[in-house]
Amino acid sequence: MLRRTIPALLIAAGAAFGVYWWLTAPAALALPVAARAPNLVNGQELFNAGGCASCHAVPNQPDRLRLGGGLPLGSPFGTFYAPNISPDPTDGIGRWSEADFINAAMRGVSPEGTHYFPAFPYTSYHLADVDDFRDLFAYLKTLPAVQGKVRDHDVPFPFNIRRNVGIWKLLFMDGKPFAPDASRSPQWNRGAYLVNGFGHCAECHSPRNFLSGIITSQRFAGGPNPDGEGWVPNITQKGIGAWSEKDIADFLETGDMPEGDSASGAMRPVIKNLAQLTREDRAAMASYLKSLPPVDGPTPPKRKAGGG
Structure with a gap:
C-alpha cells in the first residue's frame, strides 16, 4: 500500500508544482516594432501625471528630475525601495530597450523575466496606451543619469518570493486597457x-x-x-x-x-x-x-x- 501511495503523492506534488509554475509565469506584452518619432511633450506630461518624481527622485535633494531612487515605501509586507530609473547605464535603465520599459511599467515584468512587486503601480499603468509609454520612455532618456545602486527590498519570507506575485496578478490585474x-x-x-x-x-x-x-x-x-x-x-x-x-x-x-x-x-x-x-x-x-x-x-x- 505504501509503495503505491508514495509514488502517487510524488506525482500529485509534481503536477501541482507544474500548475503553480505555469500560472505564475511572467507574461510579457507582444509589442509593435514599427519605428515611431516620440512626442517628448506628451512624455513630460505623462511623467508629471504619473508622479514618477514622487517616488523615484533621490530623497532629500531639491532636483525632482534626478531619478536615482532610494525612497523607502512601507507596507504590511515589508519595506520596498524605489529603484533608480535615470538613464544611467549601470545603475539605472540606460541599457533598457523600449520593450523592457513597457513590459516593466504595464506588466510588472523585469528585463530578466521576473515579476516586480506591486508596490510599483503597474496594476494601474496597464490601463494606459502603449504609445504613451513609448513617449514617457523617450522623455526619461533626456533626464540626467544618476549613479548609485538602490539597496534591496526589505521583505521577509514568504513575501519575498517573486514567483508568487504571478498569483497576485491573476487575482487583481485583469490586463484590460x-x-x-x-x-x-x-x-x-x-x-x-x-x-x-x-x-x-x-x-x-x-x-x-x-x-x-x-x-x-x-x-x-x-x-x-x-x-x-x-x-x-x-x-x-x-x-x-x-x-x-x-x-x-x-x-x-x-x-x-x-x-x-x-x-x-x-x-x-x-x-x-x-x-x-x-x-x-x-x-x-x-x-x-x-x-x-x-x-x-x-x-x-x-x-x-x-x-x-
Missing part, C-alpha cells in the same frame, strides 16, 4: 484615463484586502495609508461632495482645499507634479473625480483629544 465611455465627453474620458491610469490615484485612495488587493466596491473611498502612517481620504462624492470641479482642479494645482486647509504628507510631492500639468488635463481630472458616485469607505480612526 482603458476603454473610453462613448456616452461621456472627451474631457471626462481624458480625466478617467489620467486618474485611473498614469495618475494611479486608486492605489492610495482605496482600501485593500488582506492580500493588499484593492477592494473594488470601495475604489477611491479612502483608507489606511499603505505605508502604515495616517489616513488617505475618500475622494468620491462621499468625501469631497461639497467641492466643485474648480475646487478640485485648484487643489490639484496648489494643494489648497476650499475649506482653507492644505495638502500634507505624501500628497505634497504629488501636488508638485500635478501642478506641472496643463490646465486642461487638471480640469479633465477634476471632471472625472467630480463624477464619482458617493461610496462609503472604512471609518477613519478618531483623533486623540488635543491631537489637532
Whole structure:
C-alpha cells in the first residue's frame, strides 16, 4: 500500500508544482516594432501625471528630475525601495530597450523575466496606451543619469518570493486597457484615463484586502495609508461632495482645499507634479473625480483629544 501511495503523492506534488509554475509565469506584452518619432511633450506630461518624481527622485535633494531612487515605501509586507530609473547605464535603465520599459511599467515584468512587486503601480499603468509609454520612455532618456545602486527590498519570507506575485496578478490585474465611455465627453474620458491610469490615484485612495488587493466596491473611498502612517481620504462624492470641479482642479494645482486647509504628507510631492500639468488635463481630472458616485469607505480612526 505504501509503495503505491508514495509514488502517487510524488506525482500529485509534481503536477501541482507544474500548475503553480505555469500560472505564475511572467507574461510579457507582444509589442509593435514599427519605428515611431516620440512626442517628448506628451512624455513630460505623462511623467508629471504619473508622479514618477514622487517616488523615484533621490530623497532629500531639491532636483525632482534626478531619478536615482532610494525612497523607502512601507507596507504590511515589508519595506520596498524605489529603484533608480535615470538613464544611467549601470545603475539605472540606460541599457533598457523600449520593450523592457513597457513590459516593466504595464506588466510588472523585469528585463530578466521576473515579476516586480506591486508596490510599483503597474496594476494601474496597464490601463494606459502603449504609445504613451513609448513617449514617457523617450522623455526619461533626456533626464540626467544618476549613479548609485538602490539597496534591496526589505521583505521577509514568504513575501519575498517573486514567483508568487504571478498569483497576485491573476487575482487583481485583469490586463484590460482603458476603454473610453462613448456616452461621456472627451474631457471626462481624458480625466478617467489620467486618474485611473498614469495618475494611479486608486492605489492610495482605496482600501485593500488582506492580500493588499484593492477592494473594488470601495475604489477611491479612502483608507489606511499603505505605508502604515495616517489616513488617505475618500475622494468620491462621499468625501469631497461639497467641492466643485474648480475646487478640485485648484487643489490639484496648489494643494489648497476650499475649506482653507492644505495638502500634507505624501500628497505634497504629488501636488508638485500635478501642478506641472496643463490646465486642461487638471480640469479633465477634476471632471472625472467630480463624477464619482458617493461610496462609503472604512471609518477613519478618531483623533486623540488635543491631537489637532
